Amino acid sequence: MKRALVPGTFDPITEGHLDIVRRASQIFDEVIISIAESPDKGGHARLFTLEERVRLAKESTADLPSVRVESFGDLLVNFARRMDAKVIVKGLRAITDFEYEFQMTAMNYEIDREIETVFIMSPPKYMYLSSSIVREIARLNGPFKEFVSAPVFHALCGKYGLNEADVPAAAQSSAQRADV
Numbered sequence: 001m002k003r004a005l006v007p008g009t010f011d012p013i014t015e016g017h018l019d020i021v022r023r024a025s026q027i028f029d030e031v032i033i034s035i036a037e038s039p040d041k042g043g044h045a046r047l048f049t050l051e052e053r054v055r056l057a058k059e060s061t062a063d064l065p066s067v068r069v070e071s072f073g074d075l076l077v078n079f080a081r082r083m084d085a086k087v088i089v090k091g092l093r094a095i096t097d098f099e100y101e102f103q104m105t106a107m108n109y110e111i112d113r114e115i116e117t118v119f120i121m122s123p124p125k126y127m128y129l130s131s132s133i134v135r136e137i138a139r140l141n142g143p144f145k146e147f148v149s150a151p152v153f154h155a156l157c158g159k160y161g162l163n164e165a166d167v168p169a170a171a172q173s174s175a176q177r178a179d180v
């Protein structure tokens with residue numbers, strides 16, 4: 001069985017992540033969304049707890065039978081060994097991701113040469129999407145519904161005290177323009 005990990009912090013999982021997970025699930029027999037505990041990032045606390053991030057990832061992938069969700073608090077390559085996974089899948093968005101991904105991939109390769117990292121390119125409409133951008137738009141009551149699954153939309157509305165019906169729709173967002 002070919003099993004792959006899609007790792008990240010997923011605070012929260014976005015449509016950009018889900019695009020990578022769906023495409024990975026077409027290639028591998030089993031995909032494990034691997035959620036790093038990482039309690040904070042750059043000195044900022046997470047918006048969602050680990051339990052919430054796991055629940056939202058599970059609910060967002062309930063329609064994908066070959067996808068499961070696990071969390072980990074150790075080195076990614078050690079977690080991969082524990083899960084008996086030989087492949088790490090990462091999404092590549094803009095060119096700015098490259099240097100950072102290159103460094104992580106190189107270090108992971110040094111630690112365990114049996115584990116390969118492969119990259120799937122994000123489509124243009126998700127190229128500039130990130131969890132913090134989604135959080136920021138939600139916090140300021142902008143249009144974010146199209147960038148997240150229904151459970152994440154619901155959870156973000158709850159966190160920021162938004163009335164779901166009042167969240168503005170993107171009139172013609174860059175995402176829609178990219179679809180044309």
Ligand code: COA
Pocket residue numbers: 007008009010011014015016017020036074075076077091092093103104105107108122126129130131132133
């Ligand atoms: N669509 C949308 N957003 C995406 C995305 C995609 N396809 N891919 C990445 N992102 C965004 C994330 O939303 C996140 O945005 P934010 O900073 O605004 O929250 C950002 O890109 C970074 O992603 P993140 O999930 O934090 O992943 P990462 O690339 O920084 O790596 C781990 C996180 C967990 C994989 C990494 O830290 C790790 O392996 N940790 C375990 C410890 C370890 O082994 N360390 C040694 C590594 S060499």
